[in-house]
Amino acid sequence: MNQYINIILAFIGGVFLAMQGGLNAQLGIQLKNPLLASLTAFFFSMVFALLAVIIGVKDIPKTSYLLTIPKHLWFTGALFSVIGIGLYYYTIPKLGISTMISLGLFGQLIFSAVAGHYGWFGLPQEPMVTKKLLGLLTMMVGIVLINKN
Secondary structure: OOHHHHHHHHHHHHHHHHHHHHHHHHHHHHHOOHHHHHHHHHHHHHHHHHHHHHHHOOOOOOHHHHOOOOHHHHOHHHHHHHHHHHHHHHHHHHHOHHHHHHHHHHHHHHHHHHHHHHOHHHOOOOOOOHHHHHHHHHHHHHHHHHHOO
16 A cells, blocks of 8 residues: 555544544543443444454454464453543543643653564564654654643
């Protein structure tokens, strides 16, 4: 796939994540509990993912293959997702969506830069170079400016 298409898709994905954060934060306010909003969001996410699998997946892995997957991979991503999304829903009404998303994005960038540098999670190593450090510093300055009243 053309790299420009991937860039556009990544941008759209970010827009959708910000939209879902705002909408589900409102759901949390209405339900008076961000964890109930998380539960609702994950339930319907599962329904939509199930529909996508039914429509789009032609080759379901065999049970013998599924048993070879490390056990922790079945739940740790979901655990961090519930915690992260729950924190989004809790903090968006208190901080505002642009503040929360900018701080959340900064946390993602810092962590991903460190994880990429060391090649954590079995992903390709992306060395920490001066340009990357300058980019992170620029983001930090931008986040301060975004959040300065």
